[in-house]
Amino acid sequence: MNDASMSAEMTANLSKSLDFDQAAKPKVVAKDVNVFYGEKQALFDVSIDIVEKSVTAFIGPSGCGKSTFLRCINRMNDTIEGCVVKGGISLDGDDIYAPSLDVVELRARVGMVFQKPNPFPKSIYENVSYGPRIHGLARGKTELDEIVESSLKRAGLWEEVKDRLNEPGTGLSGGQQQRLCIARAIAVSPEVILMDEPCSALDPIATARIEELIDELRANFTIIIVTHSMQQAARVSQRTAFFHLGILVELGATEQIFTNPSDKRTQDYITGRFG
Amino acid sequence: MATNEHIVTSFDDELNGLAQKIAEMGGIAEQQVGESVAALSRRDEALAQRVISSDKRMDQLQREIEDDATHMIARRQPMAQDLREIVAAIHIANDLERVGDLAKNTAKRVFAIEGNFAAQRLVGGVEHISEMSLAQLKHILDAYTSRDLDSALAVWKRDDEIDAMYTSLFRELLTYMMEDPRNITFCTHLLFCAKNIERIGDHATNIAETIHYLVTGIPLTDERPKKDESSVTTVEYSDADD
Numbered sequence: 068m069n070d071a072s073m074s075a076e077m078t079a080n081l082s083k084s085l086d087f088d089q090a091a092k093p094k095v096v097a098k099d100v101n102v103f104y105g106e107k108q109a110l111f112d113v114s115i116d117i118v119e120k121s122v123t124a125f126i127g128p129s130g131c132g133k134s135t136f137l138r139c140i141n142r143m144n145d146t147i148e149g150c151v152v153k154g155g156i157s158l159d160g161d162d163i164y165a166p167s168l169d170v171v172e173l174r175a176r177v178g179m180v181f182q183k184p185n186p187f188p189k190s191i192y193e194n195v196s197y198g199p200r201i202h203g204l205a206r207g208k209t210e211l212d213e214i215v216e217s218s219l220k221r222a223g224l225w226e227e228v229k230d231r232l233n234e235p236g237t238g239l240s241g242g243q244q245q246r247l248c249i250a251r252a253i254a255v256s257p258e259v260i261l262m263d264e265p266c267s268a269l270d271p272i273a274t275a276r277i278e279e280l281i282d283e284l285r286a287n288f289t290i291i292i293v294t295h296s297m298q299q300a301a302r303v304s305q306r307t308a309f310f311h312l313g314i315l316v317e318l319g320a321t322e323q324i325f326t327n328p329s330d331k332r333t334q335d336y337i338t339g340r341f342g
Numbered sequence: 343m344a345t346n347e348h349i350v351t352s353f354d355d356e357l358n359g360l361a362q363k364i365a366e367m368g369g370i371a372e373q374q375v376g377e378s379v380a381a382l383s384r385r386d387e388a389l390a391q392r393v394i395s396s397d398k399r400m401d402q403l404q405r406e407i408e409d410d411a412t413h414m415i416a417r418r419q420p421m422a423q424d425l426r427e428i429v430a431a432i433h434i435a436n437d438l439e440r441v442g443d444l445a446k447n448t449a450k451r452v453f454a455i456e457g458n459f460a461a462q463r464l465v466g467g468v469e470h471i472s473e474m475s476l477a478q479l480k481h482i483l484d485a486y487t488s489r490d491l492d493s494a495l496a497v498w499k500r501d502d503e504i505d506a507m508y509t510s511l512f513r514e515l516l517t518y519m520m521e522d523p524r525n526i527t528f529c530t531h532l533l534f535c536a537k538n539i540e541r542i543g544d545h546a547t548n549i550a551e552t553i554h555y556l557v558t559g560i561p562l563t564d565e566r567p568k569k570d571e572s573s574v575t576t577v578e579y580s581d582a583d584d
């Protein structure tokens with residue numbers, strides 16, 4: 068899988084599909100990223116530019132490395148025993164693996180929303196205000212209130228919770244909890260939001276709300292979403308990257324990937340021909 | 343057809359079913375076109391009636407293909423090649439249904455020209471153009487079955503021959519009408535038949551464009567060479583005695 072001809076072919080596919088947005092500004096740039104879990108190599112030479120203020124979807128079968136790669140971008144893999152990341156990832160040109168980098172600050176710039184909604188066991192208000200408070204983003208209660216309100220509004224949750232901000236976040240429905248987690252993520256004004264299958268535990272209506280929200284958020288944030296739903300990737304993203312066996316197989320405009328992919332592996336996966 | 347199969351085999355069955363229905367429509371269309379012109383040149387009303395009746399099956403098949411395709415889109419959410427297969431099937435069924443309608447229209451004129459004793463030589467040109475259209479139709483159906491882009495493009499390019507033939511037939515029939523006004527009814531019907539047949543060629547090129555999209559994923563946007571000049575053609579009335 069990893070021989071020279073395949074990587075040459077891969078490069079050809081990448082450059083071909085990317086003609087469409089050469090002018091777009093890259094927010095996150097990964098170069099030759101290799102990830103190991105102990106002996107096992109999970110990612111092979113992944114190089115990708117993530118365009119700012121757009122949605123990039125990562126798709127691929129389970130174990131293809133898409134979540135692993137997502138977690139490299141805010142260094143969540145640091146917490147995994149035996150995980151080694153090689154190669155370079157930069158955010159606006161700053162090497163995020165530089166020894167001098169403050170990981171806490173990085174995670175304020177690169178927020179994350181997980182598969183299962185995971186509000187803190189605190190009030191709705193505290194869920195959203197916690198981040199801005201510890202990062203010192205608000206001077207006083209009034210400003211904090213404003214951040215909480217605007218974050219909840221941008222997450223499309225304000226109308227539903229404004230009269231019960233002191234109730235526990237865990238008392239909300241699944242879809243509301245996920246929007247609360249998004250409000251919590253955007254409260255610290257991140258630049259990039261990583262979403263790891265954010266709708267897989269939600270019903271179709273809650274899913275539609277989150278998708279609508281993603282579409283609104285991309286005006287101000289760079290969003291990367293990992294999803295197992297091809298339809299979701301097709302609906303919400305502008306660019307799609309297909310991973311397979313730890314390799315970034317193809318990256319292109321979402322429309323092109325889903326109607327006319329360049330690589331046979333992409334075609335086989337998205338049309339349901341993979342074993 | 344894609345070489346390897348889907349994990350969900352019933353999806354393959356559905357795609358194959360769609361292609362089979364297109365093949366059936368193609369077979370009927372070829373038969374209709376051939377028989378409609380045979381009926382015209384022999385004034386064979388029984389044969390003409392058969393062409394007219396077989397159009398019901400065409401309409402039914404087209405509806406079935408549309409229904410099947412809609413259900414597949416709703417249930418399978420097809421992507422990439424699969425999506426193009428289904429979209430192509432809808433387009434091609436539509437074109438073939440129109441081919442059937444045009445053949446049916448030709449067949450109906452067999453009844454209208456009954457009792458007209460114009461010379462058989464007038465029909466010769468229509469027979470000739472229909473041979474060309476029928477060959478185009480046959481080639482394009484083969485190209486669809488084998489997903490053969492090159493032969494689809496060959497059909498696409500060759501349509502200008504039919505157009506040129508139609509333009510010259512147009513002149514010829516106008517000339518006959520001027521020669522003897524008793525030819526007018528018959529020649530007008532023949533002209534419509536020729537136009538029907540020329541349109542069948544156009545549908546073959548539509549199918550060629552669909553095959554291009556189906557195989558490559560890219561729409562064929564080039565302007566096709568056109569030689570149908572009948573819309574700007576005039577024939578001077580040369581009888582100076584009048």
